[in-house]
Amino acid sequence: MTDMPLTVKRSIELLGIVLVIAILVVANNIIMPVIMAFFISIVLLPVYRFLIKHKFPEVAAIILPILLLAIFLGLIIWFFSAQVGILVNDFPQIKHNVSVHLNALSKWISSISDFSTTEQVKFINEKSNDLLGVAGKAASGAAVTLSSIFVFVGLLPIYIYLMLFYKDILLRFIFMWFKPDHHPKVKEAIYETEAIIKNYLVGLLIQVTYMTILLGGILLLIGIKHALLIGVIFAILNLIPYVGALIGNLIGVMLTLTSSTELWPVVTVLGVIAVVQFLDNNILMPRIVGSKVKINALFAILGVIIGGSIAGVSGMFLSMPLIAVLKVIFDRTQTFKQWGVLLGDERPTKSPMTFPTFRKKKAVATKAGTEK
Template sequence: MPEMPLTVKRSIELLGIVLLGTILVVGSSIIMPVLMAFFISILLVPVYRFLRKWKVPEVLAIVVPILLLVIFVGLIGWFFSSQISTLVNDFPQIKKNVSQHLHALSNWISSISDYSTKEQTDFLNKKSDDLLSYAGTAASGAAVTLSSLFIFVGLLPIYIYLMLFYKDILLRFIFMWFKTDHHPRVKDAIYETESIIKNYLVGLLIQITYMTILLGGGLMIFGIKHALLIGVIFAILNLIPYVGALIGNIIGVMLTLTTSTELWPVLTVLIVIAVVQFLDNNILMPRIVGSKIKINALVAILGVVVGGSIAGVSGMFLSMPLIAVLKVIFDRTDQFKQWGVLLGDERPAKSPMTFAAFRKKSPVPVKAGLEKTKAKQKE
């Protein structure tokens, strides 16, 4: 049988990408809960195996980790509800502080422009009316969104239970897709995928914990109000690569401005966040997750943006582990190895424009590991 032309192969690959993207966009409400359940079930597999090792019945060994997960999520919900109730109690003071900040901002705008206080007030009133009318139209779809959220959360435990219960069927289905000669590589890919997802998700839980402690504790030392709330919000949003940290900074500043009329608390929040982020990016996180997932920053940002446009917040959170799984698969297939190179962060030690050997699919020395490669060659 004649080999398929290279242009046809590449056309089929691009067509597959377009088809996959279309499926994700059209069926995001169905696919996202399944993907979320898949990643969470892998996280719960060690607990399931531990219970099975001690002869716990299979059904109970599946239900127990799901109950632990529900309790954990319930505790997070309880914490946020308690913090929000504190904010509600402080609403009169918050309203007074916001009024003072708006007055100071209005005076500053008047000093640098020709807009008087009355013109600014008229402008704000007009925009407030527009915002209220927009909120009224958006509220009509709030019930649908809320019901979709309840369906999403309600289906997760069911999906997780069934994935753990039928995991052997799913594994056999995967193996039957490939020739017997390829089964060892498929087995290695499954083990590495499980290891990457498990280490990544556990690493994120550890990251949320230490960032909440460092950031919340640091802000509490300086007497910042709602320090723990700012710490938890920033720690959770920081899970969204690059974009989440920016949103977390904005929310931290806004919460601080509503509880204080001075600027030094805002500067304190920004400085503490910067210090904690420096420790997280350069010392703590690389030791926990950085060595497990090697995705370049460009692909990570694009993944977050595309995931958010397809499935909202859940798509942003799932983008990184999904890209990591795809990289594991691509790296183990000769046909798609170039896509694994595109997703990774291993830059060639020399330009492929000047070295023909670096244009091939075979492994090449990379800039970060060039010295190690030379040492191995000497040995």
């Protein structure tokens, strides 16, 4: 490939990107469980190595971590369902509170416009019928979605087991793609990829725990109803970069409005979420994850949107570790080094338009004061 003209190289690169995206779109139901299993396998690898070191049989050393993971996920589902059950029990009160808010909103609209209460009721009824139609269509596809989720969850432990069992074959396959003199770089990339995925996923797990405790606990002490449910929903949605936090704020406001006829709890919830998010983004999460790979915000958001359009929530969740792994690979290959620069957030100290040095594929000084 080194003897090819530059235009041919770039054309092959762009064609490869289009081909990979096309494969992901067409076969996302097959590929996404495999990618998810790969990431989870890397997280479970230290437990597997610990059990092997202490003379456990290999099969038991693989099955035990998977069982522990299943128990942990079961506890999360139980906690979440218990909180939803409390919300369902309060439905009569929620219905009354929604009626109060709608009446107050109706009076406010009437006071600032010529839109009468009768017209408002007619408008709401029309939109409600439209909403019911959309809900019916969504319900018709719910069985298919539910079945695909069961297939996803059913295949996941099988994939995890087989990846841990055949990990040496997979590693040998990777090394055989490269010349022996490139093996040190390949080994370094594998170790760094393992560290990044492990730090990222374990960090997210810790993040969900302390976000639920901090947010839910503070709201519970203040006296906000459904505080723990708001905390756990926001903590889980916050796993989706940028987009999740916004949706979590909206759901927190909606839950608070339906549980109270006053507005001060809404302001309190938004204020507490803002404080907890500030602590999370600037103090806690950077110390917990501690990854050296930095992805710029533009491609982080694009990755989340593209991942969501290809594979839904699982695609949004997996987008960041996938981009981080790609950046590790790109940074270590001369052919694709420019793609690693594009994904990173290391800005040159000077404009490449005025300094030719900053246009070349070599280490340059960045605004953070490091050589990239």
